[in-house]
Amino acid sequence: MSAGKFIAFEGGEGAGKSTQTRLLAEALRAQGREVVTTREPGGTPGAEAIRALLLGMEGEGWHPRAEALLFAAARSDHVERLIVPAIARGASVICDRFVDSSRAYQGGGGGLSDVEVMELHRIGSGGLLPDLTLLIEVSPAIAAQRLAARDGDSADRIGGRPEAFHAAVAARFDLMAKADPERFARIDGNGSAEAIHAAVLAALGRLA
Numbered sequence: 544m545s546a547g548k549f550i551a552f553e554g555g556e557g558a559g560k561s562t563q564t565r566l567l568a569e570a571l572r573a574q575g576r577e578v579v580t581t582r583e584p585g586g587t588p589g590a591e592a593i594r595a596l597l598l599g600m601e602g603e604g605w606h607p608r609a610e611a612l613l614f615a616a617a618r619s620d621h622v623e624r625l626i627v628p629a630i631a632r633g634a635s636v637i638c639d640r641f642v643d644s645s646r647a648y649q650g651g652g653g654g655l656s657d658v659e660v661m662e663l664h665r666i667g668s669g670g671l672l673p674d675l676t677l678l679i680e681v682s683p684a685i686a687a688q689r690l691a692a693r694d695g696d697s698a699d700r701i702g703g704r705p706e707a708f709h710a711a712v713a714a715r716f717d718l719m720a721k722a723d724p725e726r727f728a729r730i731d732g733n734g735s736a737e738a739i740h741a742a743v744l745a746a747l748g749r750l751a
């Protein structure tokens with residue numbers, strides 16, 4: 544794999560994205576590479592402030608279009624200030640969620656069209672896409688077990704939405720992965736963290 548690659552993990556809550564981000568970063572650093580790990584929403588002070596607005600707000604929450612604009616604004620700051628400079632200096636960037644989460648959650652779950660979500664992304668972030676998107680797929684029952692063990696009964700304002708919303712999100716991820724098999728690698732996330740990490744490393748083989 545050459546320097547300056549942009550890799551994103553995607554999938555539902557509890558799929559193991561943060562765990563795999565950490566394991567992949569450790570593996571690439573052990574090869575002597577500079578690696579920047581980051582997450583969305585977040586990654587810069589401005590984007591982290593928007594994260595708090597998106598995930599922590601009490602009351603009725605945001606209208607789906609306002610929510611999509613806030614995710615796009617957070618991403619714009621993140622891309623300009625952190626992701627693009629890191630890639631330009633030859634670092635590998637590993638991002639826990641990126642624009643495909645907006646396509647799945649605000650599109651598949653929230654009802655915006657894919658064209659609308661991608662237009663916000665074009666305006667905010669020049670349409671930047673990862674070189675490789677690792678979609679970690681896990682059964683809802685296993686994800687629920689992991690989240691219950693980690694969080695008990697608490698969920699953020701998006702994670703706590705009804706089952707049908709999360710099913711629509713999963714269906715949209717499935718659609719996107721089928722439509723763009725060159726960029727998406729589908730990873731079975733139901734096994735151990737080590738087995739998933741091995742599959743992630745194998746998928747990296749497709750990066751030049």
Ligand code: Z5A
Nearest residue numbers: 556557558559560561562583644645648689693702735736
């Ligand atoms: N969102 C959006 O709507 N639009 C957007 O554009 C973006 C995001 C970018 C962000 O939540 C929310 O924002 C998210 C989508 C929405 N809401 N939902 N749903 P977040 O950042 O707080 O959380 P998350 O991204 O959904 O991830 P998560 O809940 O932290 O899960 P994860 O990162 O995929 O999993 P994990 O933290 O690695 O693992 C979860 C637990 O399972 C943990 O205790 C691990 O130790 C354990 N684990 C991990 N792997 C395994 C295996 N293999 N076996 C057993 N146990 C494991």
